[in-house]
Amino acid sequence: MADHPSTFEGTPLKTGEEAWQDRAALVAKESSDGLLSGANALRRGTFAEMIRHIAMLPEGERDQYVIEKKGDREYSAAEALELASRDDFPSNG
Template sequence: MSDTPSTIEASETSSRSYPWDDTADLHRCEDGGGLFHNFKTIRSGTVAELIRFVMGMPEERQDDYAIEKAGDHTLRIGEIRNLFRRADFPAA
């Protein structure tokens, strides 16, 4: 018999919370991710802190920034706004 878990009655929603406390860096989108991309960090903090920071900016400036989350995942403004609206987004 296999030790592989069954997908019968599997839920499509994850019971795990988003990793709001993961470390992240805020960058201007025009940085381009080149060789010195990491030297252009504007601000560091947790994912939640940086999402709050970006969402606190005037709307016309928000598109200029991206959050680089630990694990090499870049959050652009659409994903930042969706995460900010989540019911489990941590209060300040």
């Protein structure tokens, strides 16, 4: 996830770290596919903030949303919850 292409030859960087501070958006799952899906963002912030937001939603609502992260990657609610449970997930403070 932190392995974004560098500007030199477009090759991924091997940092081994999550990019918790990357820009991300919370998007309704039904409108997440397509060219203008980023324009449909319900909320924007850091990747960690969007993960926290999904984790705070009632269990029955989580699957209605995805996180679109810098680098054109989409994370499901299940993936977000897995990331939130990691030891290296940043605290809210």
